[in-house]
Structure formats: C-alpha cells, structure tokens
Amino acid sequence: MKKKILMFSILLTFINSCEKIRNIVSAATKDETTTKNGKMSFRVVNDKMIITSLISSQKVDLIFDTGASNHSLNDSLLFVKDENNQRLKIKTSAKTADGEVKTYIGNINIETNIVSGKNSVASYLPFDFGFCRNYKGLFSPGYIVESEKQMFLNFKENYVEVGDNFDLKSYEEIPMRKKLSGMIEVKMKVDNKENWYTFDTGADTPFIQKFENNKYKSDNYIGLGGVSGIAKNKKIPIRDISFYRNVPVMLNKHLYYSDIANGKVVSNANLGLRFIKKFNWIFDFKNNKLYFKKLNTSKIIEPRADINYGAKDIDNKLVVFLKKPNQKLFNLGDVIVKYNNVFVTSENICAIKDELNNIKEWKNLNLVISKNTN
Incomplete structure (x- = not known):
C-alpha cells in the first residue's frame, strides 16, 4: 500500500461566525x-x-x-x-x-x-x-x-445519494443531532469518554480534538498553519501538532482503534474522513437518525509514513511545512529549489512533493534549499 504523508489539517469551516x-x-x-x-x-x-x-x-x-x-x-x-x-x-x-x-x-x-x-x-x-x-x-x-x-454516503462505490426511503437492512443506528448551522454531530466514545463529534468529511484526520494521554504512543511535530489551505496575504503561524496512536474508539458496542490528532487550537471535536470512509452512512434528516455499516476493510486506520519532514506547495513553491522538533537540518519555511539536480517547476512540483513525503530521512538526499530568513 502506498504510504501517505502525515498531515495535520482541518479545512476551513465557518462554524462560529457564519451559521446565521x-x-x-x-x-x-x-x-x-x-x-x-x-x-x-x-x-x-x-x-x-x-x-x-x-x-x-x-x-x-x-x-x-x-x-x-x-x-x-x-x-x-x-x-x-x-x-x-x-x-x-x-x-x-x-x-x-x-x-x-x-x-x-x-x-x-x-x-x-x-x-x-x-x-x-x-x-x-x-x-x-x-x-x-x-x-x-x-x-x-x-x-x-x-x-x-x-x-446516503456510499464509500464502497463512491457516491452520495439523496432520497426518501433507503434500505436500512444490516445498518445500525447511532445518536445524531443537527445544529442550527446545518452541520451534524454524532455521539461516540473515545478513550472511554463519551462526546459529541462534528461529522466532518472536510477533515482528513480520523479524529481531532483537545487530547493528551501519555499512555498512548505519540508522534510530535511542528508545522506551518493548521489548515489545508493557506490564507492569502496572511502570516502563516507555527503550530505544535501531536498524533496519538491506537486510541480505543467505541461506535455503539463496536471497539476500534484509531489515531487522534491533538487539536490545541480547535474548539470542536471532529470526526474526520479517514475514519468516516471506512463505513457507509445513511442520514434520516426528517427523523434525526443516523445509521452506519462498516465496510469489509481489514483496518480502520492504515499507518501513515513515519517521516521527519513534510513538504507542501505554497504560493507555487515547494516549502518545508512540517518537521519533528528534534530535526535541525531544515527549518519550517525553507524552499526546496532542486531535487536530484532537477529544478522544482510547475510541471514536477506535485510529483516531487509526493516523493519527498514518503521518505523518512532527508539528510542524505540531494536537495538544494533556499533558507527561510523570517
């Protein structure tokens, strides 16, 4: 299975300021x-x-x-x-x-x-x-x-369907409530603590919430920003990012194990797409009910690449945007100019980004860097 970059991101949502x-x-x-x-x-x-x-x-x-x-x-x-x-x-x-x-x-x-x-x-x-x-x-x-x-969110066949009477055979019901903003919350138990989670297909983590528990293995990073997009004409802040591994999650009476992203800057607890996509979901908005069925996948959360650095395309440049705190070779905001004697261009920036984000150790790579002086 192709490894993916370890990415902390919540997409921009207007939860508090725009619900009316x-x-x-x-x-x-x-x-x-x-x-x-x-x-x-x-x-x-x-x-x-x-x-x-x-x-x-x-x-x-x-x-x-x-x-x-x-x-x-x-x-x-x-x-x-x-x-x-x-x-x-x-x-x-x-x-x-x-x-x-x-x-x-x-x-x-x-x-x-x-x-x-x-x-x-x-x-x-x-x-x-x-x-x-x-x-x-x-x-x-x-x-x-x-x-x-x-x-109906069908992740087995990749379609969304709107209708009036879907077949609920083999589905289970879990608590759901609608907010005035038009968003949905579901009740789940994480680390034996029950909570309402925003059902958020825009978040690419399994779960994100304020969470710290030293009994679980964690990976710690610092990164630029906390979203998948970068605000135009705005200074990008630096965030501390922690991922806790194999945390027990209860969905009804079913026990799963998942990664939890410690979102220190978020006010909501969110259930994200990396967990959501392992199930099919049927929402009944007339009766405020939610039903789910697990797909036949071996694991809820597949392990992501263990990396020391991460690269991201920002303002048409390939930028070091993620690193472990103990890594000193490159700094956040450094721009990758060349890789393996090839200049980074609009034609190859995406392929180079994907390749670098699947390599744990960068110290032996042939990289030319423009240092961030801010």
Missing part, C-alpha cells in the same frame, strides 16, 4: 436552492472527498464538506453579480484554525445531481489550496441537512 449568515443573505437575495433526489459520484484523493459541480456554467471541483455551514469558493469570479454589479456583498470574518480571516458573502448558481441552486448563498474563501490541489472550495450539504430527505 445564510439565512440573512437568503432573505435579501431570493435564494432559490432546492434539494432533489439523485445520485452524485465522488472520488477520494489524499483523504479529500472531491465532487464536480457546475457553477456559473463552469465545471468546478469542490470538497464535499459536512463540516462547512455553507458553500465556500476561493474564486470571486464564480459569484453572480447583483443589480449594483457587485459579486461580493456582505463583509464578514471567519474563525479558522489559523485565526480570523476577513471574507465576504455572496451568491452563486450551482447545479449538481442532488442540489440545484439559483442565488445560493456562499462565502468567498481567500485561501490558496496549493498548485497541486485544483479544487475551488467547499460544497456544504447544509441544504440537504435542513430538508426532510435522507442522504
């Missing part, structure tokens, strides 16, 4: 968004759930993010103009893992097999997801959550 924005803008702009019965395929890429939608007559890849309260895009040209020829209407701010980011609210025309919207409310997301990630933002299923429909 959609209703305000909807009333002012005649939001005409409907949920419809249908099926939409997705693909899982680097623990991101990617869908393709039609926005302003353009095909756009978005992250299907149940942890987002509304759609969010990082391309202002995808927003529709109002009678004053403006695309972005309401100035606001969003609380993210990297602090507060100034943003705007506007409207988009969006078409998928499960949601059709004219003047759907969306946030402008001033984020750079990186050259190697060609998605344009987040798709929120909030409109579906607020409907009385059912939603």
